[in-house]
Amino acid sequence: MTATLPHRAPAAPVSSPQDVRGRLARRFAAQHRRRSFARDLLYVAAWTSIALPIGFWLHDGGWADMTASVSGLMTGLGILCGLIATSAMVIMLWLSARVPFIDLTIGHDKALEIHKSLGQWTFGGLVLHGLYLVTGYALADQVSWLNEFASLWGVGDFVLAVVAIVLLAAVAVSSIAAAKRKLGHEVWQGIHLTTYAAILAAVPHQFSMSGLFSEGPARWYWLALWAATFFVMLAWRVLLPIFASLEHGVRVSRVTWVTPDTVAIEMTGRRIAALGARPGQFMHFRFLQSGLWWHQHPFSLSASPSGDVIRITVRMLGKGTRQLATTLKPGTPVLFEGPYGVFTDAARTAPDVVLVGVGIGVAPTRALLETTEFAPGHGTVILRASSDVEVAHLAEFEAWCRARGARLVTLTGHRGVRTDGTTSWLPAPHAELTLADLAPLADADVYICGPEGATGLVLADAKAAGLPADRIHHEAFDW
Ligand SMILES: Cc1cc2nc3c(=O)[nH]c(=O)nc-3n(C[C@H](O)[C@H](O)[C@H](O)COP(=O)(O)OP(=O)(O)OC[C@H]3O[C@@H](n4cnc5c(N)ncnc54)[C@H](O)[C@@H]3O)c2cc1C
Known part of the structure; x- marks a missing residue:
């Protein structure tokens, strides 16, 4: 697995955590x-x-x-x-x-x-x-x-x-x-x-x-x-998607395997900042390569756009994504629509933050971690996957959590069953725990992303903890 370094160095905190939280x-x-x-x-x-x-x-x-x-x-x-x-x-x-x-x-x-x-x-x-x-x-x-x-x-x-x-x-x-x-x-x-x-x-x-x-x-x-x-x-x-694709001239610049079934795709274009893409958002991509051009997919940005580079991270979940991961070549022109979505800072309501990425749901979580504001010690990142090798960009998560003072909780293994017979979103040894046991929720916005089944269980946990709907932000990876 290749680990790339975070895109830019985070700024050093200048105020006390309580001042930052108040602001x-x-x-x-x-x-x-x-x-x-x-x-x-x-x-x-x-x-x-x-x-x-x-x-x-x-x-x-x-x-x-x-x-x-x-x-x-x-x-x-x-x-x-x-x-x-x-x-x-x-x-x-x-x-x-x-x-x-x-x-x-x-x-x-x-x-x-x-x-x-x-x-x-x-x-x-x-x-x-x-x-x-x-x-x-x-x-x-x-x-x-x-x-x-x-x-x-x-x-x-x-x-x-x-x-x-x-x-x-x-x-x-x-x-x-x-x-x-x-x-x-x-x-x-x-x-x-x-x-x-x-x-x-x-x-x-x-x-x-x-x-x-x-x-x-x-x-x-x-x-x-x-x-x-x-x-x-x-x-x-x-019209706007066509004009934006022509104006920015985005092409694939690098395809890197980050787990055995997941690739990071970097794309380079002109004046990418003008797209106004916010970490956590997704775009629809159509890769103009033989065999790929006829299907379009929504993918989230897995890093904050840096210079003229955007990055997505794609897991092989079906025929289309398998074809994409295994055949996509650098230099391929890209048509896109977006950015879309409010799985971003725009949805924040509270000073603290808890980011939960399940499976390939780690992609927008990784981008959000880079930029969403919180005071050191008041951000928690929970990554959930079936096995250690499936956690995409783990080294980047570790580096960003260290740099920003966030707590990183990585939970791997198959879903456990609670003593009351219900399925937990947590692995067997931790099945009795809930989201509230893993992260302080009192003053936090909770962002949950991943496939619908697993994220549904995390959502239920967040609601059961008494979090109001406006503080729970959810991006399901299926429509
Ligand atoms: C908002 C959003 C953001 C996403 N971000 C990522 C990401 O960052 N990384 C990642 O690996 N996956 C992401 N996905 C999921 C990804 O789009 C699907 O896994 C992919 O489109 C599946 O295509 P397939 O041909 O491989 O599989 P299929 O077997 O064709 O489909 C598998 C599932 O994906 C759905 N799907 C297929 N094509 C589309 C489409 N064009 N639009 C919407 N749903 C579709 C199908 O309905 C089905 O539920 C995201 C999905 C959504 C909705």
Whole structure:
């Protein structure tokens, strides 16, 4: 195993640990207040975007129409479902657009979690929208449901709306966890892209078939909202990543084995500082080498960017990462997206810090250790792996912990079982211990990173120790 030296020498402490803790407590409390305020703003904006279209509909006499007859009730319910589902769809798009303000405020993973949970409601809402409306129209026209459906076939952009529902159904089915696992990430991502086709198919009928959008403020509201959403998606998902990759010209400069199944990949580019990458963040990388270019992976920075060099550390967990580790050559050009995520100082709320890296989760932990502030004696690093040789960058962790006055706890071995029969995230001899036994948590932010199963157990430990949610920061390495 090769151990590289830390990238730069840490500054010597100039104040007493208590002074430093006091300063950090004030700074991170203020940062937390600002972030909470920004988060509240986002929630208000999201709820407003749902309430506003309903307000336009009510203002247009929606309630009176809905309460006038059974067909009116059905039609009204259909309109309500459509308005709510379409608003939710717009929120989903903004959440997946990787807009820096949203990403830094709630975190990229949280944004995707909300995006995912809204998916089912959106799809369900759109199906109900169609069912209720056709029922309402059928009752009003006094014809059967199927006859009404057939008569709508030639009206406006009805066919496109049906196509949109069918495409969204395919996306919904492919996103069920079991199906997603079976399909593999790349195939699932390909199917997921049809969402955009579904949205493009659905939007025209909003304007061509609904009286609500034919004139007045509702029409302008939706036109402006769709235009802004299209712009945001195009800018942050397509144009900015392309421009950034061209501008920085990143290439692989060195590939080094750091454990028997893990490589450190160093990449060099132009004006890397301008990327603004913070230790703990991750980026999506696509290596333009034969056999590798077609798959893109998220990897965390495993060191603070130094000069024009960035480093990631990759463990062979599947076919793609195995191919990457064993075949990647220096000189390979790299396309990237990001940096993303708030597994960084931006999430700090308290003066002390506990960093827990499980398996390859040590990568961002290593980068954070380099720069996150804490007073000497008030930082703890816990590394958890199946065996000693699996701990990537151990020599660097030791050097940084010594230099910064952090306590290093390395725990290796297979997970133990507690006397109450539950599985511990700790190795057998320490199975009865908890996170609170390993590190002082009272004034600490806890950062936990690694594969979902193991980190879930650490998270449970942190919650059981009474830590408020805002002080637990979690980066799961699977989506
Ligand atoms: C935010 C984040 C940061 C990560 N940082 C690191 C890191 O620093 N070092 C490291 O070794 N690993 C990291 N990972 C995990 C790494 O991305 C996966 O191990 C890798 O993509 C697996 O690809 P594969 O083809 O080898 O395996 P597969 O067998 O294809 O997949 C294994 C698992 O990874 C998931 N996965 C595969 N491709 C992607 C993708 N493009 N996006 C999201 N998930 C995917 C799959 O859904 C599956 O759960 C990180 C993951 C995330 C989400």
